[in-house]
Amino acid sequence: MDDSGLGAAGVQLLTARGERVEHPDFAISLTDDELRGLLRDMTLVRRLDAEATALQRQGELGLWASCLGQEAAQVGSAHAMAASDYAFPTYREHGVSWVRGVPPLDMLAMLRGVTNGGWDPNRYRCAPSVIVIGNQALHAVGYAMGIQLDGSQDAAIGYFGDGATAQGDVNEAFVFAAVFNAPVVFLCQNNQWAISQPTGRQTRTPLFERAAGFGFPGIRVDGNDVLAVMAVTRHALARARAGEGPTLIEAFTYRMAAHTTSDDPTRYREAVELEAWRQRDPIERLRVHLANEGIVDDSFLEGLQQESETLGELVRAGVRSMPDPEPGAMFDHVYAEWHPEIEAQRDEVDAYLASFVEEGVR
């Protein structure tokens, strides 16, 4: 039954072969539409990821951090959230921002180099992706403390990876969340690699077990099982809303691609490992399950394929035609209030550029 390499502690509701199994503590019952929606989201996120990788190879994006293989952990956890909850992602959580409704071109704008962000966080209740490892775990906790002060039923999810668990900020986030009993879920995607370093370089204990030392529950879930991730995240969010405090979820998954497009994983990991994880693919197992159950048919899958093609076209055309900002845009929004230095330097840039126009150079 457990064919995920998780060990006994990993919650699983869908085996790698697409068999639906039950777990004594975690159940999930989704409508056919919801199940098809999960397959659709994971499929489209994978396509977005592939298109972005290709666009980087073509020089259209400066960098891309692929989420290949982690679609279930991201899509499943994000689908567990309510609209009024708030997600705090890293730079790899494209599946999270997708489910939160962030338009795909907004996700790509930072990598295109036209902005340092890309979307209005409050519109999607999804913070800008944080690049400094672990910083956002504290933001999620602080946000959750605000929820608590408001007396609201909302919750926050802080995303991070196995590498980030070595950071002080993540450990401080655990402390603050625990002592304030904050309504926050820590969703750690253990994708086995922090660039070139295996999880064993970050920890001597299973990551989910760390939570006990901080005073709240930790759960390991098969991160390639979208149903299990969704069930476990729903459970953790329900705990948060009920005033029962934080939960650490370790979604046990695998980074199928390089760390980023600048990385070369053949220098540090074996192809055989990759192949083993390919057998546990999150999308294929759901597709098999839904096909066996008669929930998806060929016509649905063909429609999804067509939707993927359309998304690919939109992304390719949209990225290539993304306009560069005006030089003066770098001075926008540095401060909320008047700042004489910024205004003087904005004028300096304008005057400098205008001097070329006067000389006929531009």
Add this chain to the structure above:
Amino acid sequence: MAGIDGHEPVTMTMAQALNHGLRRALERDAKTVLFGEDIGRLGGVFRVTDGLQKDFGEHRVIDAPLAESGIVGAAVGLAMRGYRPVLEMQFDGFVYPAFDQIVSQVAKLRRRTEGAISLPITIRIPYGGGIGAVEHHSESPEAYFAHTPGLRVLTPSDPQAAFDTIQQAIASDDPVIYLEPKRRYWDKGSVDASADPLDPAMAPYPWRARTLRVGSDVTIVCYGPMVRTCLEAARASGEVSIEVIDLQSLSPVDYDAIVASVERTARLVVVHEASRNAGLGAEIATRISERCFTMLEAPVTRVTGYDVPYPPNRLEEFFLPDLDRVLDGVDRVMSY
């Protein structure tokens, strides 16, 4: 402290003036929360938050775990939820664990989100030496923060300025590093609380320098703990007429005020406790040389701490600029 809410000025220490300013901020806006180590029942190690938790509750004046990055990082989330956090770093030398959150997140998140998110966070830091403290308790880290785009840096020099500017800092929608000159916490001064510091018609704009003494021969630019020292030097200077400018805002710096003064005096001495290399004085000297080069009678001179780790307290009197060293700087620009 009877009388603070009346119309008569009241004499109080800077620590008390800050306490009253914080109280006003808590009364003004229910979203203002104080967050820091030992600020609740203890009232802070300098008692600046004395009594505030008792009066406003544990949900408004929140004792934090002992983790500075955690305090600042959590404040980012609180601000994103609509709160206006006022943080206390216990001492200057303990802000560095939070440096990453301040520089990478607090300073940049507004720009990153193209104005969608404001971070109205005030980070109070007792700073500077002169109190005979052990290592890490006497530092002047202002240049790190003044160098960081996205932050504002304020430092009061007397109780009235403290009462006014702490409220202005908290009301600002920008993050403010608020440096409190700890050796001046116990200095007393008159505080007029009848004027609302958030009303531009009633209080000085916090980002403007203040000319505290008018003179004609030399301009001294100083801030925070050195203001009292420089005013004492100006009074003791005898024949030389010294103008004293309290910058108050270290980012942005009110260069127009300095230029206007140097256009009259033609001589400038910059005084700060912080180490000299790449300090505020270096930037001010450059700006003044750019804008006042032909009218200067002498090179801009700096009187500062030295480029060494803050010395053990038996030596701090030799490290810190005092009245005699300030006057020595004045002599150098006068005799050039």
